[in-house]
Amino acid sequence: MEKRLGSDQPMRLxxxxxxxxxxxxxxxxxxxxxxxxxxxxxAVGRLASIVAxxxxxxxxxxxRSNVSEVCH
Numbered sequence: 001m002e003k004r005l006g007s008d009q010p011m012r013l014x015x016x017x018x019x020x021x022x023x024x025x026x027x028x029x030x031x032x033x034x035x036x037x038x039x040x041x042x043a044v045g046r047l048a049s050i051v052a053x054x055x056x057x058x059x060x061x062x063x064r065s066n067v068s069e070v071c072h
Contacts, residue, residue: 014022021037023030032040 010025012022012024014024016022016031019034021032021034023032023037030040
């Protein structure tokens with residue numbers, strides 16, 4: 001099972017021999033169990049819906065909750 005998303009950085013989702021899933025984007029690969037992947041996908045979906053809201057990023061930036069967070 002392979003799906004490519006975006007034009008500049010292909011993303012692949014591959015079913016492993018072990019029954020898990022590998023999500024690859026560029027040099028990064030994350031290995032998930034099926035349950036872990038479902039939880040990850042749900043969380044990213046929720047975050048994507050927040051980012052899609054028109055007011056996101058237009059007001060003052062919130063303070064960072066963790067000093068070690070880095071924005072690039």
